[in-house]
Amino acid sequence: MKAMKRSTLATLINATLFSAVAGTSISAVAAEQETTAKKNQLEVIQVTARKRVENAQEVPVAVSALQGDSLDAYSSAGMDIRFMNAKIPSLSIESSFGRSFPRFYVRGLGNTDFDLNASQPVSLVVDEIVQENAILKGFPVFDVARVEVLRGPQGTLFGRNTPAGLVKFDTVKPSQEFEGYGAVSYGSRGAVDFEGAVGGSLTDRLSTRVSVLWQDKDDYIDNRAPGFEQKDALGGYTEQAARIQFLYEGDDFTGLFNYHVRDLDGSPIAFRANTIKPGTNDLVDGFENDVVYHDAASRATQQVESQGASLKLEWDLANHTVTSISGWESAEIYSRADIDGGYGGFSINDVPVAMGPGFIPFSSESADGIPDQDQYTQELRLSSNFAGDVNYQVGVFYFDEALTIENFSYDTANNGVLNGFVSQQQDTKAWAVFGSVDYTITDDLKVTAGLRYSDDEKEFSANRTLSPVGGGATYIEKNVSDDHVSWDLSANYKIND
Structure with missing residues (x-):
């Protein structure tokens, strides 16, 4: 029955x-x-797309959130930040540097430029600190509570370099409750991934959380270039990262301190020459993804070191909240590779050297480095907490970055001797004032308006002291500045409950 x-x-x-x-x-x-x-x-998904905790269904922004079990599942494979590629609608992430230089695209909009000072139209914000340089964007993802992707221009509240969108990470914060987790996995090619965290109260008002990550993978790409044969020459890495946070919770005041560090030692992405059949999208016959033909693979290397700290102070007043967010980020990188993807392409004593695979027009072995990068940010904002129909937030933002870039060229025919060097220096200072107002017209209709004024200044110089094609030393210097007013106006209407 x-x-x-x-x-x-x-x-x-x-x-x-x-x-x-x-x-x-x-x-x-x-x-x-x-x-x-x-x-x-349905579960209520809370987002901070407008620097307030709100219901995702009531935010007049095209936003997608990844959290909970879905986030744990997607990030469990031990990949770098590119694990999010195609996991969130309209978001793509790729890299020509491997684990160290991710480039973000939202709705197909992004910047393919791989120069180390290239700005991207999709910004990355981690724990409310903008990660401006592309090297900073590669920090490993672990112990993260929520990922949000904001599609479309976000210039009013988040400022510079957000015309295509914004990717926002919020890590797990300390709490008074003692808790922790650990996860370890082992995969093919000697891949090992471990991450864990532990935290709890130190006093009735002070709590802490320590999070760690360790990833390791063996070299697995064989080099079969004639005369340079080597098994397991490329593809491996060892990555370590850690984060420690302290949270103080007073009656009307909270303070959060965050310090994080990263160390990567591995090999760069493996370039390959002539792997596509001309006029098609097909790989050449006999292609193997774990085989390359390089004459400089033995010198390939990639090292990245970065660290940063932030301090968030928040005061809850009667009808307002005052928030101060101070941040510092610093990174160093050196990455060297055989970027022609083959062997040969040069002559010794006017005698051409055998080349392959296919035609190699010239040999190219190069390196890029950042010996020094420091970024300082400061944001101060005032948010209202009225019970009525009108609420607002206003703030100021300051950005200061000093960046040194070094470009190297090497003579592969002469055992990788340095034959080209350029040093670049770029100093950027920017500031902005912004405001946003929410007005509830009816229970079902809410209107939001925002306005931002931004001012940027850049000082750039490049000094070439050695050239692989001759021509002597060259020095250029450029100073540019610009200001801009951005705004937004949106309405959110509830059709039904």
């Missing part, structure tokens, strides 16, 4: 009758029914 599901009314009637005999409380049964009903409802 097919079982019939009782209605809530029927359950309450039966409970009422039964309670006369057994003393069962109607409220207990009603509470059970309410709990069951809540389980059948």
Whole structure:
């Protein structure tokens, strides 16, 4: 006999009758029914796309959030930040530097430029600190509570370099409750991935959390260039990262300190020459993804070191919240590779050297480095907490970056001797003032307006002291500045509950 599901009314009637005999409380049964009903409802996803904690369904921004079990599952494979590629609608992430230089695209908009001072139209914000340089964007993802992707221009609240969108990370914060986790996995090619965290209270008001990551993978790409044969020459890496946070919670004041560090030692992405059949999208016959033909693979290397700290102070006043966020980020990198992807392409004593695979027009072995990069940011904002129809937030933002870039060229025919060097220096200072107002016209209709004024200055110089093609020393210097007013106006209307 097919079982019939009782209605809530029927359950309450039966409970009422039964309670006369057994003393069962109607409220207990009603509470059970309410709990069951809540389980059948959609989970409320909270986002901070507008620097407030809000229901994702009520934010007038095209935003997608990744959190909970989905985030854990996607990030469990031990990949770098590119694990999010195609996991969130409209978001793509790729790199020509491997684990150290991710480039973000939202709705197909991005910047393919691989220069170390190239700006990207999709910004990355981690724990409310903008990661401006592309090297900073490669910091490993671990112990993260939520990822948000904001599609479309975000210039009013988040400022510079967000015309295509914004990717926002929020890590797990300390709490008074003692908690922790650990996860370890082992894969093919000697891949090992470990991450874990532990935290809890130090005093009634002070808590801490320590998070760590260790990833390791063996070299697995064989080099079969004639005369340069080497098994397991490329593809491996060792990456370590850690984060420590301290949270102080007073009556009307909270303070959060965050320090993080990263160390990567590995090999760069493996370039390959002539792997596509001309006029097609097909790989050449006999292509193997774990084989290259390089004459400079033995000198390929990539090292990245970065560290940073931030301090978030927040005061809860009667009807307002004052927030101060100070940040410092610093990075160093050196990456050297055989970027022609083959062997040969040069002559020794006017005698051409055998080349392959296919035609190699010239040999190219180069390196890029950042010996020094420091970024300082400061944001101060005031947010209202009115119970009425109008709320607003206003703020100021300051950005200061000093960046040194070094470009190297090497003579592969002469055992990799240095034959080209350029040093670049770029100093950037920017500031902005911004504001946003929310007005509730009716219970179903809310209007938001925002305005931002930004001012940028850049001082750039490049000094070439050695050239692989001759021509002597060259020095250029450029100073540029610009200001801009950006704004947004949006409405959010609830069609039904």
